[in-house]
Amino acid sequence: MSALLEVENLRVEIATRDGVAPVIDDLSFTLDEGETMSFVGESGCGKSMTALAIMGLLPEKVGRVASGKILFNAEDLTQADDVRMREIRGNDISMIFQEPMTSLNPVYTIGEQIAEVLRRHQNLSTQQAWAKATELLDAVRIPNPKARVNDYPHQMSGGQRQRVMIAIALACEPKILIADEPTTALDVTVQAQIFDLLRDLGRDTGTAIILITHDMGAVAEMAERMIVMYAGRKAEEGPVDQVIDHPRHPYTKGLISCVPHLMATLTDERPELTEVRGIVPSLKEFGRDACLFASRCDSVTDKCRTHRPEEVEFKNKQRSACWFAESI
């Protein structure tokens, strides 16, 4: 059986003042039906770009898919025209964004905004769409949905707005939901509510979820598989528990140990946090035939600076793009 989504050797280029930079560089991965996968990394590493490429929403005239394939149910989305992409977006693949404050249109009621998707994609009548919108609000656990459906976005809290976004995204029961930092702007107790909701809805509808985040805790809690991105490239991939237990790439290791985590029992010990020194290289550096993490890596060698590491796969399905993955 082939996967629901297969990304093959994807290369996305962005035009900058200094020329063309590959913000996604030779990325391959698969996503199965109903699976939850997570993309992790710092800002500027290509997590959101991957999402936009899948959605066909790369910034016009600035970014483009230079090579590679994005196969959704065996159909190559990089070749699909605008009309076809509009059919897919919101219907088969939908997305929720980081900022629930700015993703909703302030001058329409939330009912209208949910109903619009249903009318557009499912050809429901106005009444049917409205009734379904109310149902969806109920499904995302907004209390008193019959009344709230007439509310405007400003009448809702941040968490409620993100629920509305989820209702819109799930209105057509998509095969894939891309959640780009869905809880970063929210409080932690609200984040827990949203994660709970996403987990339950994913299970009930069989929707596969791509969760983009920088929070390893969120990954551990939500996802089955994860991909660590660095400077437009896949640094590591594998089942979440295994990657967190035993990362095979120094960047993953750094990402995990640089954050003070809440552990089962707190002790008096508070060791210094492991730093990942420096910052993500500038776009000029992207695409070089070298390990782009070399400038921040403690165990760097000459080979790292002159040759891009090949991906190695381990028996447990973990993959790492580091010359020394075996010995980590």
Add this chain to the structure above:
Amino acid sequence: MNEEHLLRVNNLTVRFPVKRQGGGLFGKSYLYAVDDISFEIKKGETLAIVGESGSGKTTAALAVARLVAAHEGRVELDGEDFLTLEDAALRKARAKVQFIFQDPYSSLNPRLRAEAIVREPLKSLTQTSKDEMSAIIDRLFEAVGLRPEQQQLFPHQFSGGQRQRIGIARALSTQPELIICDEPVSALDVAVQAQILNLLRKLQQDFGLTYLFISHDLGVVQHMCDTIAVMYMGKIVEYADRLSLFNNPQHPYTKALLSAVPSVDKKRRAQAKRVLIPGDPPDPINPPEGCRFANRCPIAEPNCSKSQPPLRDLSDGHKVACHLV
């Protein structure tokens, strides 16, 4: 006055006037952003105020630094009543209290060079000669891990982490005793957060600094702080040292807050009973009569909505404001 306490805050209240119909005789009513809170910090230690947005933690910090006016209460710094000081005495005291802000992008003047940004508090709060200032600035840049030649650059030429280092250097310039850190790393990338947190801890040791640390990130708080005050809707609901709070939380809100933090630790995930609290906090302009958490509390009883629970000492300074604990 206990000698070892650098900061003592008693019954601090901050309120903002809000326009609202039917709000008393003159149509005026108030939002109590900080409502009668008290805490103290020992010299060289770190107290964290944690809470979600709107809990009043930032307002409390601003009031301690006199960046917003307190309506009531007393802030004692080194035994001095900080809120009543004026003129020269105030300037002298202000040099002892400095602030590190959340957003390193908007808290630095874009038209000043890094060196001038750090010089500013020295000029306005201290009487330091020009040569001395330059020597101090050189030392500060080194202490926060910036290179000497970077003194002449403008904020936009720095990364987020470096900007926060400038903000820290500025806060250190007047040799303060208390530094208020308002979410100092939440605008930074995770890998950069570690650099700044390590720096803050090193500076604390090197200079014997006392921190008032405002954060919503309990992982960071756990790592940085000795004592924690949990705020909910303007009130402190729990107050305890680090180990008691994290290993033995008592207030239902603290329990929910802690259980909501996603963790990489398998053991923690297995043992943590997720306490999901439904809904949102009530309207802060018309706070409920009784316990402010009652409408979301998983263990609330009818009595909870009748009167406000006082913050009382359970044992060894572990304080909780809950009728049922």
